[in-house]
Amino acid sequence: MKYAEEFRDPKAAKALLAQIAEVVDDIGASRDAPIHIMEICGGHTHAIFRYGLDKLIHDGVDFIHGPGCPVCVLPMSRVDECIEIAEKEGVIFTSFGDAMRVPGTKKSLLQAKADGADIRMVYSPLDALELARRNPDREVVFFGLGFETTTPSTALSIQVAAREGLTNFSVFCNHITVPEPIKVLLDDPYMVLDGFVGPGHVSMVIGTHPYDFIAQNYGKPIVVAGFEPLDLLQSVLMVLQQIRDGRAEVENQYARVVSEHGNPVSIAAMADVYEPRPSFEWRGLGEIDASGLQIRKAYEAFDAEVKFGIGHAVGARVVAEPEGCACGAVMTGRMKPVQCPQFGRGCTPEMPLGALMVSSEGACAAYYQYGGARAAAE
Amino acid sequence: MCLGVPGQIIAVTQPEKMMAMAEVSGVRREINVAPVATGPLEELIGKWTLIHVGFAMALIDEDEAAATLEALRGLGEAQEALDAMAAGDAALEGRS
């Protein structure tokens, strides 16, 4: 139990682990016939590896790492399109730092920057707005990326740009939504899932009702969880208790931050600016209906796809995944990262081949980063 | 980028734009408080909030802020957010 000592409250961690073990035994799960729990959010994946929760927990629980890392599921073609926009004359292309190293078919944004494109890493779309104000003779494009945690920020920024009448600001929108891919995974006959740990900060925005279908239509439990390792253990316990009791409910372990109805201002801004695309491509998962957002016609002056005639405005392009990349199988839980033939060989955090290796929230990068420490501790 | 960082709102800067100054781990950064502004903006001064890419997305209490910050530090994400803020400042000045 080396890692339990690292918890803020090791005693509480040990007590939770013991309770989890008890419930797993009640259910009769074992290493050979485990309960499969998917943590949807990449932040949770990171925390699970950082604290070695998958090792500390009873081996009758198997974590499946969900698609909740927006950088990891971004298709290569969209990275190519970013670069195409960034390399246009007069453009200042702005992006969150997380996306800079995602490989496109030819290069990443970081490499395009080294090649001379004016690409700037920003903290917030507010920085991009300010750049547009300060550089009226340049076209400032913001790479809108992320789930419902970052979507309100670009929606509100577009509203500000509209109010100020900025004509040199646009967003290349790649925002995606959490519930749709979950539905796809639940419909996948190969996917074995017994329950979910739900994302904390996404739920802070959208509330807990968007998950009702998981409990009501699929009969699976889901518990919205905070980010502390103790939150995660508590949430896993709550999922297991539901399974043991034959219940399937949406429960909220993170009620101190997440309310049932989410954040009304953010929800209204998202609805005002965005609408679902008919379909959007996810790396490793393929096209998923209504899983991506596009800018509504009323705001098309701020839509980089329309402005530059790139992307879904001219039809999506299909790009094959790199040779030997098993990202799809890892993402759907059919394979563990270490089972990918490229893991640690052709694919490392320094030279990522697949997207799951790019962000610290990707399952492969998390395995890689903490694998050495874990091996030493075992 | 996906996890919010806790910060304390210390002043209202541009009320017409819903902008306020927040302090995150000793670093000051102007943020947009529209998502948490249900009353007069002055009432937000002194409050703790979870900040996502420059937007205050939820009000939290001080204990929750401290616990979240500790969890983020454990994951190395607190530093990542501070680095991103510094990168944003550099981008505005054309230094990045």
Ligand code: SF4
């Ligand atoms: S090791 Fe690399 S190529 Fe293999 S699944 Fe992970 S990210 Fe994809």
